[in-house]
Amino acid sequence: MSTCVSANPYMAKPVTVQKITVENEARDLKTFRLAFVNPADRQAFAHQCGQFAMLSVPGAGECPVGIASSPLDGDYVEFTVKRYATGVVSSALHCLEEGERIGLRGPYGNSFPMTAMEGKNVVIVSGGFAFSTLRATIRYMLAPRNRPRFKTVTAIYGARSPGELLYKDELAAWNASSDIAMHVTVDKADANWKGRQGFVPTVLGEVRPSAANAIVLVCGPPLMLKFTIKPLLDMGFAPDMIFTSLERRMSCGIGKCGRCNIGSKYVCRDGPVFSYKQVLELSRGQF
Amino acid sequence: MPQASLRKEHFGKFVAAVSKGRKFFGPLECSDGVQLAELSPQDVPAFEYGNFTLPPKRFFLPRSEVIAVHGPGGMAATPPSQERVVLFGVRPCDAMSLTYMDKVFIDETYVDPYYRSRRENTLIITLACRQPAVTCFCASVKGCPAGTAGADIAASDLGDALLLESITDAGHAFLAEHAGLMGKPSTAQLKARDSQHADAGKKMSPVDVEKLPARLQAAFESKTWDDISQRCLGCGVCTFLCPTCHCFGLHDEQVGPVQRRVRAQDACAFPTFTLEASGHNPRTRQGARMRQRVMHKFCYAAENFGELFCVGCGRCIRSCPANLDIRQTLAEVPE
Amino acid sequence: MHEVEIKMREAARTLLESGKVDLVLGFEQGSLPLRMRPCFARNAGATVGLVWNDFCANNLAAYLPGLFQKPADVRGSWTAPTVAVVAKRCDARSVIELIKENQIPRQNVVLIGMPCQGMVDPRKAQEAAGANVTACKMAPDKQVELTTAEGGVAMSPREAILADACLECATPAPQGADVEIPGPSRPSAANPYGRLSEFESLTARERWDAFVGEISKCIRCYACRQACPNCYCKTCFIEQSKPTWAGVGDELSDVLLFHIGRIFHQAGRCVGCDACVRACPKNIDLRLFTRKIVKDVQELFGYVPGMSLDEQPPLCTFKEDDNESFITHP
CATH class of the missing domain: 3.40.50.80 (Nucleotide-binding domain of ferredoxin-NADP reductase (FNR) module)
Structure with missing residues (x-):
């Protein structure tokens, strides 16, 4: 892998779906346990509570999902995803089976304080x-x-x-x-x-x-x-x-694509965690 | 700064010389007006034009591009383009817009490799404006018809010759490399340039951007947005023609057996821009979408980058199918 | 022309004062030379700004479907407004199609029918004067006087700077409007499909090449769609995500698909108002292709869009003896 590729912030790292847990009766919430294919990617991935990552299903696209596992958990990262009938990526994620390979990039955003x-x-x-x-x-x-x-x-x-x-x-x-x-x-x-x-x-x-x-x-x-x-x-x-x-539609996750802003702040880069004081300043208390 | 004079009769030779190492784009009369098009030495460049329909951002952030192909081993990134390009005839407003785009795509945390590579491999030769259009207002937003921000070389059209003045190291090197085709500018030429530059600046009516960020911030909930945006048809003309609008989306596409990821420009005027998978949309009204665009340029950009993301090129004014005029919109923001 | 403007203003004022309408959609002075722009007059006082002249080009019917949809952020009851529209005949024909397609309630629309002598195409005026035109004034003998930013004056025949669509207009005079403003209209064009004959004389291959050549200029800004009264789909097929019909970018096949989809959706519906052409920042001649489709429908089914409220659109009817000659087998 050349340096320019590894420095490409839009490239997802390959991960394997280790385990899928159906969380609810409606079966529209599943927790995905993902493990990095390359140990170097695992090493590089250090998240804090409250951060999110972009999950990437080839052919469907990417979506931002909050990280549901603790930084102290084992060699995996977990995400709980809700499936929406209108959501292309969430639907694709819900069609996955254990052992399949998808992409992950992140962690992004700030964390809880x-x-x-x-x-x-x-x-x-x-x-x-x-x-x-x-x-x-x-x-x-x-x-x-x-x-x-x-x-x-x-x-x-x-x-x-x-x-x-x-x-x-x-x-x-x-x-x-x-x-x-x-x-x-x-x-x-x-x-x-x-x-x-x-x-x-x-x-x-x-x-x-x-x-x-x-x-x-x-x-x-x-x-x-x-x-x-x-x-x-x-x-x-x-x-x-x-x-x-806070949640907003996102595309890049790194404060460039201009989609997720609330006022001058980008939810992906300056958030997703905001104090209510900030919410008052940014959007007059609207979530 | 190094200066050189290039006689227009030698322009074809100049294109030929430059084309040995780079792709040369310059003003060319096309079926839809004068556009920045690839020139061959035989082409007759058009020196008389207001500005190109499309801003030069397409050379750095194309309308769409494939950034990766999905394969069994994960994503295979498209290598950033290393193609060396010269853009001749870029207007000073558009050259300045690139310095703003740089702040977004080449920041301290994340660098966009596609944008950066194209920027690094592109030499920009501006051509000063002699006759600003009725829609131009660069002088109100830090620009000037002969501005040099973002230019490697600034050119002035002196009738039978072009006066070239290099601004950056890349510009100095370029002039030195092609010195054989050029001469030393005469005092008369330098004088002609000065009076031309001074004249052009007088031809624009001013737009008041004083205290704009604060005024906009205070007017966030104003009914004015709904009033102004009644006329807005919700198309993407202003956005796609704007030299600083840079919002984009990443999408997966399947072409035959190939699954690929595409980055494409997007527009905040479209309802789908913020539509979430759940169906929730934080900006359902056209007024809210229009406010977002205006505030992004004239308020949020000032907060985040210390600049208004507008260079006064007037494309959004000229091409809006409903004749929404940003100069009037800004004037209508309540005090 | 001035009398027409005064009478239109009076009509608008009366409608608003009497409470018959909540809104008059008309034109006001624009910010650029040779440009008027849409005006939303909500009270009698606002009608003083209404204008009528050779630059009132926009098809205001494009705003109507949205005005009759309850805004997404309004909770509880909502009453649809009653709207008067200052309409050239082409715009009025759009309104009629929209009523037939159940996009606007007939009882909520008042058509102010305007006499029309054709609208000036600012691009043609610029070309005629060869410089920055700042004003365009009617002169004797069907001439116009074009003043340029540099202070020059150029004369041009009025016909030479009219929009192509107006030169080919078969229905310039108002008809069937709720309020008809009297005044002279240009004569109906003898052949409303004049420019098509050249295109039709090409071979299929040549037509395809011409189509691709024109459409390849598109940057997918959707100005044509947004300016078109007929393009009111809640989600345009090109933006659907489940399933996705096309990519989002400017790859030629995707751009072609968008335009083929849009043009075919105009079959038996396009009134030739030219809104798409005017809106296009790349001067793409979209009208040529929609006219072809409209002509085909006229020849096959005898239907011309927007002529009457009673006539059933061909796409909504089926007759056993419908013409099937256009159905070909590979």
């Missing part, structure tokens, strides 16, 4: 499949060698129904763990559901995490964000203590 979170109480509020990068963050914080660096970890995570909850095994483990106060909720329970029922903003009101010495990470659909920010502000979280991850 991991350094600022150290020594603080961390609150995580999430709904739907936006939970994926926060799952990476929880896995990272709960790693034995990292856990002492953070104070309390409180997480509220909701899905439409029990069948739509992601990472069910991990949720069960976190529910049983004393390292994290895990609050799982569903919008609509079914006969077998023994947990909480209620929308994420409602549960947030019930849990009422303290804003003292705390940082909150909020990821979810725009409507959930809208109804979550206000109670958080009411609870005393300042706009610069609230962090969220």
Whole structure:
């Protein structure tokens, strides 16, 4: 491989689909465990929680996906992808089988404020499949060698129904763990559901995490964000203590193609993580 | 700076000499007006023209290009072009636009190898404007009809001869290489150039870009955008003809058995530009899309690169099918 | 001409004042020489800016389908506006086709029919004067006086600087409008397909070469599509992603596919208003090809688009004795 090719930022690295996990009953959410074909690419790939990468299916194209695995996980990178009927790449990803080869380039963007979170109480509020990068963050914080660096970890995570909850095994483990106060909720329970029922903003009101010495990470659909920010502000979280991850259509992922900007900022390069203070400045509080 | 005079009767020889090592593009009368076209020594160049329909960005960021082919071993990148090119007759506004594009494609974190390679292998000879068009306003946006930003060599048309002045090292070397065809400019020629340059600058009406970034920022939610954009038909003329518009998309295509990745210019006026796979679109109104284009150039670029991404070439004004005029749009942004 | 303008303004003012319409789509002074531009007058006061002259070229029908679609970001109830359109006959014919294609509700449109003497093609005017034209004034004996930026004055016959489409127009006089502005119109062209005969006389190979030669100038800016009243598809076939019919770039086969698709979609629909040609920044002669398709439909099915509201478009009807001569076997 010549130097100019390796320096070409648009070239995806080959990865093998090691494992595919169907996450939900609707079968439109799958987690892909990808392993680099070339060890050098694995070596070069060092991500932080909250970053994303471009997944590339030959013939279909590329799309940006948040990284769902922790930097401390093994020799693989995980992504949870939702399939949209109108989405060319997400549909192509969902047609993949284990052992197939696709492309990956990244990691791109900034991360959750991991350094600022150290020594603080961390609150995580999430709904739907936006939970994926926060799952990476929880896995990272709960790693034995990292856990002492953070104070309390409180997480509220909701899905439409029990069948739509992601990472069910991990949720069960976190529910049983004393390292994290895990609050799982569903919008609509079914006969077998023994947990909480209620929308994420409602549960947030019930849990009422303290804003003292705390940082909150909020990821979810725009409507959930809208109804979550206000109670958080009411609870005393300042706009610069609230962090969220934004999504926009992207093409290059490296701040050149001009597609994903919100105001003067590129979501791919300056984000995807923004404080609510920044969101207010950039887009008048619109997600 | 090194200067030389090239008699127009020797232009064919000049093209022949240059063509030994490079592709020579210059102004040529085509079926759709004077365009920057590949010249052979026999061609009669057109020295009288306003500006080319298409800006020179197509030589650096083509409308579309194949950047890779997918194969069993992964992506095989298209090697960046090493073709050596001379562009003669680029207008100063367009040459300046390339210095802006450089800021996007050759930044400290990621370098676009295709763009950079073409830039490095292209020598730009500008030709100063004698008669700015009614749509020109370069003087309001840091330019000038005889500007040299982005030029390796700046040429002036003095009737029977061209005065060439090299600006960059590549330009100096080029002049030295072709010195045999050129002479030393006379004092009269230098004088003629000066008065020509001074005259051309007086022929444009000014556009007020003072405090524009702040004014635009304050007018983000103004109803003005919906009012102005009523007329906008939503085509890509302004974008594709703009020398600084650089937004693009990466797409996969299948041609026969070959799967390839294509990079193609895109336009923020199109609703599909921000349409997400989920069907969500953050810019559903034409007003929001038009605001994005104007703000990208006159506000966000100022924040990110310290420059307004407009060189006053007037192409968007001249070619808009609905006669939307950026000069008026900027004037209508509320104070 | 001035009287026509005054009467049009009065009609527009009356319509807005009486509340019969919410919007008058007309023309206002443009920012460039020889250019008027679309004007959206929403109250009687705004009608003072309406103009009518030889440069009111745009086909305003292109804006109509969008005006009758509820904006994506409006929640709850929404009422479609009633819109009056200052329309040359070609534009009015577009409106009629759009009504027939259910893109605009008949009761929400008021056609202000304008007499038409043909519109000036600014490119021809520039060529006639050989320099930057800054003004164009009518002169006696069907001449025009062209003033240039350098202060020169050139005379040209008016016919010589009219748009090709106007020279070939079979229907310059208003007809069937809701409000008809009286005034002189140019005579109908004897042969509306005059320029086609040369193209038709070519062999298939030559026609293809001519088509490819012209279309290869395209940069795919979609100005032709966006300016065309008939191109209202919510998602143009060329931009569909599932499936994808063509690549996104300027590779010739993709460009040709776009234009072949667009031109064939004009069969029995194109009124020859020239909007596509005017909008094209590369001066591609698109009208030549759409005219050919329109002529074929006229010859095969006896249909001329936009002539009446009652006549069924040929693509919407089927008769057992329909002409099938154009169906060939390989």
